[in-house]
Amino acid sequence: MHVEFTVNDEAVTWDVPTSEMLIDTLRDRLGLTGTNLGCDHAACGACTVRVGEVPAASCSTFTWQVDGASVVTVEGLCADGALSAEQAAFAERSAFQCGYCTPGLLTLTSLLLDEVPDPTPEVVREWISANICRCTGYEVIVEAVLDAAARRRSSDAG
Amino acid sequence: MRADAVEKVTGAAGYATDVVRPGMLTAKVLRSPHPHALVSRIDVAAARVAPGVHAVLAREDLADLGGSSYGYFIKDQPIVALDRVRYIGDPVVAVAAETEAEAVAALEMVEVGYELLDAVPDMDSALADGAPELFPDPPLGIVPGYGQGASGELRPRQNVCYRFAYTTGSADVFDQCDHVFVDRFEFDGRQQHVHLEPFVAVAEWSGESVEVWSSCQNPFPLRKELGRLMAIGEHRIRVHVPYVGAGFGAKNNCKAEPIAVLLARAARRPVRYCMTNDECFLTQRQHNATIELRTGVMSDGTLVAKEAAILLDAGAYADASPLVAEKAGYRIAGPYRWKHLSTVTDCVMTNTTPAGPFRGFGGTQANFACESQLDMIARRLDMDPVELRMKNLLDVGEPYVPGESGMDSDLREGLGLVVERIGFGDARPEGRGRGVAIGFKDSGGVNKPAQARVKIATSGDVFLHCGTIEIGQGVRTGLRSVVARILGVDVSRVSWPELDTDHTPFDQGTNASSGISVMGQAVEQAARSARAKVLEFAAGVLEVPVTDLDLDDWAIVAPGGERHPLNFMVMGHYGGTGYEFTGEGFFKAANDHRAPLETQCVSWEYGWGAAEVSVDRETGQVTVHHLVVSGDAGTALDADVCRGQDEGAAVMGLGGALFETMLYDGAHLATADLVSYRVPRATDLPERFESILQEQGHGPGPFGSKGLGEGTMLPVASAIANAIEDATGVRITAMPFTPERVLAVLDAAEEGS
Numbered sequence: 001m002h003v004e005f006t007v008n009d010e011a012v013t014w015d016v017p018t019s020e021m022l023i024d025t026l027r028d029r030l031g032l033t034g035t036n037l038g039c040d041h042a043a044c045g046a047c048t049v050r051v052g053e054v055p056a057a058s059c060s061t062f063t064w065q066v067d068g069a070s071v072v073t074v075e076g077l078c079a080d081g082a083l084s085a086e087q088a089a090f091a092e093r094s095a096f097q098c099g100y101c102t103p104g105l106l107t108l109t110s111l112l113l114d115e116v117p118d119p120t121p122e123v124v125r126e127w128i129s130a131n132i133c134r135c136t137g138y139e140v141i142v143e144a145v146l147d148a149a150a151r152r153r154s155s156d157a158g
Numbered sequence: 159m160r161a162d163a164v165e166k167v168t169g170a171a172g173y174a175t176d177v178v179r180p181g182m183l184t185a186k187v188l189r190s191p192h193p194h195a196l197v198s199r200i201d202v203a204a205a206r207v208a209p210g211v212h213a214v215l216a217r218e219d220l221a222d223l224g225g226s227s228y229g230y231f232i233k234d235q236p237i238v239a240l241d242r243v244r245y246i247g248d249p250v251v252a253v254a255a256e257t258e259a260e261a262v263a264a265l266e267m268v269e270v271g272y273e274l275l276d277a278v279p280d281m282d283s284a285l286a287d288g289a290p291e292l293f294p295d296p297p298l299g300i301v302p303g304y305g306q307g308a309s310g311e312l313r314p315r316q317n318v319c320y321r322f323a324y325t326t327g328s329a330d331v332f333d334q335c336d337h338v339f340v341d342r343f344e345f346d347g348r349q350q351h352v353h354l355e356p357f358v359a360v361a362e363w364s365g366e367s368v369e370v371w372s373s374c375q376n377p378f379p380l381r382k383e384l385g386r387l388m389a390i391g392e393h394r395i396r397v398h399v400p401y402v403g404a405g406f407g408a409k410n411n412c413k414a415e416p417i418a419v420l421l422a423r424a425a426r427r428p429v430r431y432c433m434t435n436d437e438c439f440l441t442q443r444q445h446n447a448t449i450e451l452r453t454g455v456m457s458d459g460t461l462v463a464k465e466a467a468i469l470l471d472a473g474a475y476a477d478a479s480p481l482v483a484e485k486a487g488y489r490i491a492g493p494y495r496w497k498h499l500s501t502v503t504d505c506v507m508t509n510t511t512p513a514g515p516f517r518g519f520g521g522t523q524a525n526f527a528c529e530s531q532l533d534m535i536a537r538r539l540d541m542d543p544v545e546l547r548m549k550n551l552l553d554v555g556e557p558y559v560p561g562e563s564g565m566d567s568d569l570r571e572g573l574g575l576v577v578e579r580i581g582f583g584d585a586r587p588e589g590r591g592r593g594v595a596i597g598f599k600d601s602g603g604v605n606k607p608a609q610a611r612v613k614i615a616t617s618g619d620v621f622l623h624c625g626t627i628e629i630g631q632g633v634r635t636g637l638r639s640v641v642a643r644i645l646g647v648d649v650s651r652v653s654w655p656e657l658d659t660d661h662t663p664f665d666q667g668t669n670a671s672s673g674i675s676v677m678g679q680a681v682e683q684a685a686r687s688a689r690a691k692v693l694e695f696a697a698g699v700l701e702v703p704v705t706d707l708d709l710d711d712w713a714i715v716a717p718g719g720e721r722h723p724l725n726f727m728v729m730g731h732y733g734g735t736g737y738e739f740t741g742e743g744f745f746k747a748a749n750d751h752r753a754p755l756e757t758q759c760v761s762w763e764y765g766w767g768a769a770e771v772s773v774d775r776e777t778g779q780v781t782v783h784h785l786v787v788s789g790d791a792g793t794a795l796d797a798d799v800c801r802g803q804d805e806g807a808a809v810m811g812l813g814g815a816l817f818e819t820m821l822y823d824g825a826h827l828a829t830a831d832l833v834s835y836r837v838p839r840a841t842d843l844p845e846r847f848e849s850i851l852q853e854q855g856h857g858p859g860p861f862g863s864k865g866l867g868e869g870t871m872l873p874v875a876s877a878i879a880n881a882i883e884d885a886t887g888v889r890i891t892a893m894p895f896t897p898e899r900v901l902a903v904l905d906a907a908e909e910g911s
Contacts, residue, residue, distance in 0.1 A: 033176040034169015036403070038354040039435040039832035046354050074169035083167065091163035094798035097806060098630030099166030100354045100403030106167060129839040132832070134352050135404055135630045137805030138840040139847055140798075 003067040007032065008076030016063045023047050023058035026073060034074040034103045038132070045131025048104035049073050053115075055108050055130070074103035077110055085151035086110055086144075095144035097135035105131050109145050113152055121146065160799065161634040161654065162401070172400045174373040177360045179428035183212055183254040185421050186261035187431070189440060190243035190250055192272050193279060193509035193825030194290065197239050197250070199271030205253055208267055210260030213424035215252040215417060216268075223420075224389030228412045232299030232312070232319055232476035235512065237387070237416045243272070244292050244474035245509050246825060247440025254421040254429045277509040279825035281448065281471050284317040284508050291317055292474060292507040299476070306561045308488070308754040310480065319472060320480040320505045322487045324754060326559050327498035331463045335454030339535055342450045343527040344892035348471070348820045349444040349813070351516060352837050355403020356438050357413035361421075362428035367394040368419055373402050375409040375627055376667030381659050383412055384419060397659040402629040406810070407515030408442045409629075410478065410669055436831045443820050444516035445470040445482055449490070449527035454498075459539055459546045463498035466490045470523070472505040473512040479505035482513070485599070486520030488754065491559070492528045493569055493598045493764065494550040499559065509825045515669060517810060518871050521599035526893055529595035529876035534889060543880065544577050544594060551596075554856060561752035563759050566856040566864060567790040569596065572766040575850055579786045580768035589772045590783065591885025597765030597872025601865035602858075603670030604755045607746040609663035610680040612641055612688040616728045616736030618712025620645060620652040624681055625665030626673045627657065631867055632799030633673040637681045639795050640860040644685040646710040663742070671865030674795065675761040678859035679745035688741030692724065695739070699727055761857055761864045765789055765807070767873030769844075771881040778901025780816060782878060788850040792857025792864035803867040804849040811874030813838040817894050 004013045007030060016025060026032045026049070035058055038046030042057035049058045050072035077084040083091060086109040096102040105128060112119065112127045119127075124145045125138075133141060165171040202214045217240050220226040227236045239250045251268050255261035278284040278292070297319055301310040307326045314321040332338055360371040368388070374380055377397040385392045402409065414431040422429040433441065447470050454463040468486055472479035487503035516522070536543035548570055555564040573596060577583070582592050611623040622641050626633045634654045642649040655662070665677060689709055696714040697704035700722065708715040714722040728737050747757040770784040787808040791800045817836055821829045829835040849870065857864025875893055882900070883889045888907040892899060 027176075032169070033172070036173070036175065036355065041435075041831055041833050043832040044354060044435075074167075078168060083164070087167040091167045092159055094160050094163065094632075094796075094802055096163075096166050096630075097632065097802055098353075098355070098404040099162065099171050099401065100173065102166050103169045125840040125843065129841040132352070132354065132837055132839065134354060134406070134810070134837065135806045136802055137807075137809035137847075138838075138843055139805055140802060142840065 001064050003064055005066045005069050005071055007071045008073060018062065018064055020063045021059060022061040022063050022066060025063045026058060032073050032075050036100050036103060045108065046101050046104045048107050048131065050107050050111055053111065055111055072107065074106050077106060084110065085155065086113065086148040089144040089148035089151060093140060093144040093147060095136065095141045101131060101133045105133065105141060109148060112145065113149050117149060117153060119149060160632055161638055162628060173355055173403050174358045174360065174371050174400055175355055175432060177371040179360060179362050182360065182428040182430050183256060183425055184258045184261050185252055185254045185418060185429050185431035186258065186265055187249045187417065188251040188265040188268055190239065190246060190248040192243060192274055193246050193277035194244060194275040195272035196242045196275060197270060198273050200251065201269040202251055204267035205264040208260065208264035210256035211253055211264045212427055213254040213421045215420050215424065219420065219424065223387055225387050228383055228387060228416065229476050230411060230478050231302060231480045232297045234293065234297050235475035235477065237420065245511060246827065247511060248474065252417045252421060254425050277825045278317065279509055279822055281469050281506045281508060284506050289317060292509065297476065303756050305751045305753045305756045317507045318504045319476045319507055320483055322480065322483040322503045323501065324488050325500045329498055329500060331497045332454045335462050336457040338452060338454045339538065340450065340452045341531050341534060342448065342891065343530060345447040345449065345523040345526055346819055347444055347522070347814045347893050348446040349516060349818045350439055350820055350835055351406040351408040351442065353404035353406055353408055356433045356435055357409070357441060358432040359414040359418040360428060360430045361418040363423050363426065366390065368422070369396045369398065370415055370419060371398045372415055373409060374399055375405045375629065375669055376411065377657060377659050378625065378664050379667060380412065380415060384415060387416055388419065399627055399657040402627050404630050406517045407519065407669065410515050410667060413441060439820065439827065439830045440511055442514045443473065443511045445472065445513040445523065447471065447523040449523065451527055451531050453531060453535065455535055457539065459541050459549050461494050461496055461550045464491055464496055466501040468501065468503040470503060470505050471508055471513060473508055473510045475512040476505065477512045477514040479513060482515065482520040484755065486524045489521055489599055490524040490528050493552050493565060493596065495552055510822060511820065511827065517807065517868050518599065519670065521597065521868065521872050522814065525597050525872040526875045529873060530879050530891065533593065533880040533883065544573065544582060547573060547596065559754065561754060566762055566858065567764050567854050569764060571854065572764060572788055572790060572852060576766045576768040576786045576788050579848065579850065580770055580784060582768065589885060590770055591881045591883065592768065592770045593877045593880025593884055594768045595873035595876035595880060597767065597869050599763050599868060599872065600759035601671040601763035602675035602760030603672045605747065605757045606666045606670065606672055606676050608665045608677040608680040610677065610684040610743040611663050612684040612741045614645070614688055614692065614739040617725050618647060618651065620647060622652055622654050622681065623662050624654065624677060625657055625662045626677045627668040629668055631673060631803060632796060635799055636674060636795040637678060640678065640681055641685045644682065645689055647712060671763055671867045673865065674859040674863050675857065675865040676745055678863060680743035682743065682860040683745065684741040684743030686741065687743065688739050691739045691741060696722065696727065699731055763865055763869040765869030765872045767870065767877040769877040769881045771878055771885055773882060773886050773900060775904065778897035778904060780878065780882060780895050780900055782812065782844040784846040785812065785844045786848050786850065787870040788852055789866045789869045790852040790854050790864065791866055792853065792859060793855055793862040794851060794853050795863050797851060800851050800866055801849055804851065804870045807867055807869065807871035808849065808874055809838050811871035815875035815878050815894055817896055819894055
């Protein structure tokens with residue numbers, strides 16, 4: 001099946017089997033291995049990418065479903081090689097350990113902050129409860145998301 | 159900032175799941191649908207010639223190997239099924255094909271004849287008279303050497319693969335006790351590790367040698383085990399381990415590797431075997447346990463004697479169960495003063511997923527029982543549970559038991575911190591209860607050797623060759639900082655070459671919170687040795703005593719502050735090109751037969767915990783309002799990393815306490831994936847969740863540091879159980895504290911009263 005979409009602002013056109021999952025297209029065809037496969041049931045959030053303005057579990061999204069859409073992976077969060085606000089906050093606050101869930105949490109966070117620029121800790125917990133992090137205990141991730149929100153607001157103001 | 163921060167937030171970090179080799183095939187495995195059966199027939203003829211298939215692995219393909227089964231002390235787990243299967247999910251046949259779809263299609267062509275046997279899905283049925291045995295023949299294995307008071311035995315009774323026993327002092331002291339209390343605890347935890355990166359291995363042969371890329375915690379023992387299985391030398395096996403997407407114990411020893419290696423050899427192509435997360439549920443789990451404690455005390459709360467009878471559900475294969483038994487049975491006394499201890503731990507085989515190493519390593523089970531019972535005893539004696547603990551805790555430096563090393567944290571100081579933070583002595587809000595507990599285990603493993611090498615290039619750039627895996631615990635951050643500090647260079651100049659068993663110095667494994675306590679000492683020694691060589695070289699060139707010189711930012715600092723840049727000095731001396739200074743380090747606790755486990759524990763890991771809870775009388779739902787945990791890093795090499803370890807461990811403990819369990823319906827695993835098996839999410843955090851990082855400075859690691867990462871998991875369940883009794887007056891002795899279980903206990907107490 002012929003699909004056309006963008007990944008991290010680059011146009012992609014491909015003939016893919018209708019059974020092909022988005023995560024396989026990203027990892028195997030495009031070499032974007034930042035997105036990791038976790039539970040394979042859309043339950044853990046490790047494979048979360050942005051499809052337009054919504055998060056999607058790329059393990060459970062057929063590639064044909066993103067035809068015409070704009071897909072953003074963790075690799076696409078960097079702007080001109082610089083870390084995004086959420087990447088910088090996660091890095092500087094050590095809001096990760098093994099790092100396997102981190103790309104999914106970062107793409108989710110970028111959407112959260114687009115939608116809710118000044119979230120409360122409760123809102124952050126609610127959003128990130130879509131994703132499993134088995135390493136950190138979450139508190140530091142909540143702090144990093146709030147920090148990222150502050151960084152975004154201050155750069156918008158500047 | 160952590161050493162791995164930028165790679166991990168940009169998606170650049172490479173895991174074994176990312177490894178791709180030219181011409182790589184995909185492996186899939188056919189697993190047993192039956193919990194216990196003889197395998198009468200396996201027909202793989204059609205699969206061998208199926209489209210896209212390059213190799214098939216069934217029992218007939220194991221005949222010429224050096225061994226067909228693997229394990230730790232007991233080698234009982236077949237690579238693929240031999241004469242029988244022992245749990246639902248036991249691997250039977252594997253194939254390697256061009257695509258996953260072709261591999262799956264080929265497996266559907268495999269015909270397997272099973273003769274069903276009665277299954278023993280739990281310990282009661284496994285130990286019942288006349289129960290079918292998983293292993294009719296005695297196991298092939300060894301009993302490790304033990305020291306004072308400890309012993310091990312293979313297959314002491316039906317369906318028990320191993321027994322560990324430990325005794326010190328005389329049981330006669332029970333006669334002098336004012337009270338003897340017998341209590342029984344059910345640890346029905348059976349947690350799944352849920353490392354999000356699955357078990358994965360890529361294998362590629364070149365002639366008689368094989369390279370393996372694996373998500374594993376102990377590449378050197380893995381290399382040895384693969385060598386034994388394949389009947390080839392360790393020099394023909396090269397294991398690479400990139401970043402590992404967590405393990406929590408599960409990634410010790412063989413998982414995906416033997417199948418990948420054998421299929422790759424047969425196919426003459428690289429093979430990747432990446433399990434699904436569902437398959438991980440069928441590969442490894444935590445031990446559930448029943449623990450009976452008989453404890454003698456004086457009326458004033460002085461602890462005197464303890465006997466423990468522990469049954470660990472090992473599942474279908476021995477795996478690390480003997481080691482887990484050793485640790486559960488040895489540590490169950492807790493960090494308290496006793497006159498007599500006697501513990502027996504049996505590993506019971508059942509037709510369930512094999513149990514293996516899991517964060518806490520037997521300590522989680524033991525701590526739930528012993529820290530719950532201490533509170534129960536305090537209440538029976540009408541004593542404050544904090545006072546009872548304070549009265550009996552070991553002092554800094556005081557040996558755990560005869561022949562053992564001493565405590566390396568001030569236990570009272572730690573307990574005081576969490577007691578104060580939770581407000582244990584203060585009035586409770588209506589319906590709330592508070593509880594405390596102390597987690598206790600050794601840190602650094604037993605008899606663990608570690609080697610390290612530090613290499614300094616001509617221009618002062620440093621390579622730390624270290625076999626500890628970066629599995630999320632932050633070891634690259636911690637140990638690079640140690641080297642940088644000793645060599646007087648900025649940490650950005652210290653690189654960490656990726657682990658490759660051909661070049662990286664030996665390490666026993668990334669487990670037992672040993673990265674700082676054990677490997678840290680080897681790394682420190684390697685860095686000091688390299689530094690000494692640089693100073694000796696400079697002293698020779700400058701013709702001054704070595705003792706007068708210092709090293710800073712790759713310059714020699716002479717008395718009076720005169721600086722001599724080393725770059726030019728080295729090039730000038732070594733022919734104008736360059737030279738590398740190399741320091742080696744090695745650490746292992748000394749062999750010592752007076753120590754029960756043959757070496758003294760390198761360090762002790764404590765987790766102080768306190769909880770405030772309420773219980774919904776109608777539903778049985780336990781709400782943890784406030785959870786405080788505290789660990790002691792000795793000296794924190796990186797405070798963020800230490801905090802992460804403490805908080806992550808505590809939340810894993812919280813999941814185990816409240817709801818996590820691999821639930822079996824008979825021998826069928828009912829919670830077999832991450833849809834049905836629940837782990838803590840951000841919304842499960844208590845309203846208040848705090849960790850307090852202590853730096854008491856008594857650790858054996860570099861600059862007084864010591865290992866963290868398991869301790870704060872251990873007190874969570876017992877602190878919550880103790881808080882539940884504080885809130886409701888009712889004691890819960892079985893885990894996890896699900897609403898159904900808590901409600902049943904509350905109802906029973908009400909009916910009984």
